[in-house]
Amino acid sequence: MITVTVQTRPRPYQVVVGHGVLDEAAERIRAACGAARLVIVSDQNVAGHYLDGLSASLHEAGMTVSHVVLPPGEDQKTLARAEELYGVLYERKMTRADAVVALGGGVIGDLAGFVAATYLRGLLLVQAPTSLLAQVDAAVGGKVGVDFRAGKNHVGAFYQPRLVLADVGTLATLTAAERRNGAAEVVKYGLLSGEPTLARLEAALAPGTGADLPPESAGSASAPPKSAPPRPAPSGPVPRLEPDPVALCDEEIIAECVRYKAAVVVADEREESGERHLLNLGHTIGHAIEAAGGFSLYSHGESVGLGLHAALWLSQRLTGLDAAQAARGERLVQAAGAPSRLEGVDLQAVAGLVSRDKKAVADHVPFVLLEDLGRPVRGVHVSTADIEEVIAWLAAR
Template sequence: MREVSVSLGSRSYPIYVGPGILREVGDLARRHLSGERVLVVTNPTVASLYAAAVEESLAAVGFVVRRAEIPDGEEYKTLATVAALYDAALGAELERGDTVLALGGGVVGDIAGFLAATYMRGVAFVQVPTTLLAQVDSSVGGKVGVNHPWGKNLIGAFYQPRFVLADVRTLATLPLREVRAGLAEVIKYGVIHDAAFFAWLEANFEALLKLSDAAVEQAVATSCAIKAAVVSADETEKGLRAILNFGHTLGHALEAATRYERFVHGEAVAIGMVFAARLARRLGYFEPAGVERIAALVRRAGLPDAIPPDIAPEALLDAMRRDKKVAAGQLTFILPEAIGKVRIVRGVPADIVRSVLVEY
């Protein structure tokens, strides 16, 4: 089991990564938590696979465990779902010293985290991500929240977990589409921060797709270490943390423009990364060879690398203008200068964005 630290002073916490470590959650919880009750928030699919192991591990060390299941899908990442969870927490007699544990993918983690941040002005929170996307991205860094019809994650908070446990063997039960979607975020970390990691991915991608324990543990631990370093330097996204949004400006717009029904998050981000690379090339920041390396790795992951022709550029521009990262009406993009290095570019002219959208 590897341990990666997120350094945030008194709110620092560990990320545990390894194969077959799910049943250690109880012992780790006793190490990091002080309350007696744990509300496990999950969905029916994940519950049928992993809830028993988690709940037995927690009960074995003396926790009183209750479960709340929410529907599976991005369309349920709403305030209405959170309201139902408040009822569940109150019914479970959860007190201020107790804990909410998220067991599932990014939707479960975001909703459960928002519940923890707001219930009784904040209770302890634990992330046990079971998808690759959640293990390498959404479970780390403390961003929690829900969607609004006008855009993704417009309602939320920064609220850090007490610890994160990523058992890489839970990925074996994922549909292949979800594994591929998670690989988009893994690719992102190589582009934004670590050229050597990007090269390692190019050399080891087949092992990742086969879910080799060693390869997946390396990819998850490295991705978490990169994100931990960025979050430790800029917890609330005043500067550096914005680089984690590489591919997300267009990615979120694609999701919103298609009402979260057409793409899973990693697919939209994959398209957004290749678009950002092309936009950087148009603006003179990036070389064509770098664009092709990113696009080639996206394709090897089995992910889309182009905007479907039936999605209108103006619909995407409108969605991007409503993104929460827009400031003074200016479009902001994270654009690569080289593999392993990106820059934050504010005020990208809409006509240039439009022209790349049209040709892309």
């Protein structure tokens, strides 16, 4: 088991990563925050596997435990659901000395976290993430919230948990598609942090395809010079290999991602200095693709995978990323199961959505790009022409 301490002020907290972490939940919760009354919030998919075991072990340790189980899915992240949960906490007479335990993926973590942050101005919060995406991303860093009208996470707060229990064993019951969803974020951390994470990811995902390969076997990452037109689209269906990145469900890999995110979060807890923007690598174009596909054609992970391809391409053109390193990044993104080509969406709409990105300032969208693998730069000004060109390249590969 690996413990990463997130050095938030005034109160740091621990993220415990490993197999069987949930079995030790009672003692760890007691040590972290002293709560003895808990409400576990979960969804039906997760509860079926893990709720009884967790409830029983907390109960045996003398804690008062109850639960709420919601249907799965993003459409649960609403103010209406939050209000229902407030009702449950009210009826169960929960106080600020009591804890909400969010047992599930990012949806449960965000929703239950938001409820914990706001009910009585803050109950104790324990995150128990059970999806790869939630373990490496959503459960760490203190962003909680719900969707509002068309805006994802439009209503929310920064509210750090007292403890994060990331039981790697729970990832065994995820679908391959959900593992791929989280895998794109894992690869993002690899590209941001460089060695030793990159080599570890290569060994796990695509053994024998790492930095040691000669450049001619480097795949298709090279960005054309400014004057070259995008290559024509190959005809026929795009081969989708859809690997199952099960090898990423590894204690050390997840802990490395958590360490990276924790360092960024500590440097910029409330997204004020800009440091936290680093975590947006691949997301500027990724978010636009996700939205252009109506949040159904491409999952978040697939969209981020395509966004990472685009970021590697733009990094060669604008921030001097070496072609062989870009190709290395490309191979990892591909091995994590990202689609290799953008299709089925209106390319103009994607470009338009990029300029309307949440993080846009004045007339430009600041991009996170790479000078080298492990050397991100933020706030890079990317012209509309380059945005259109890289989107055309994504659709024509």
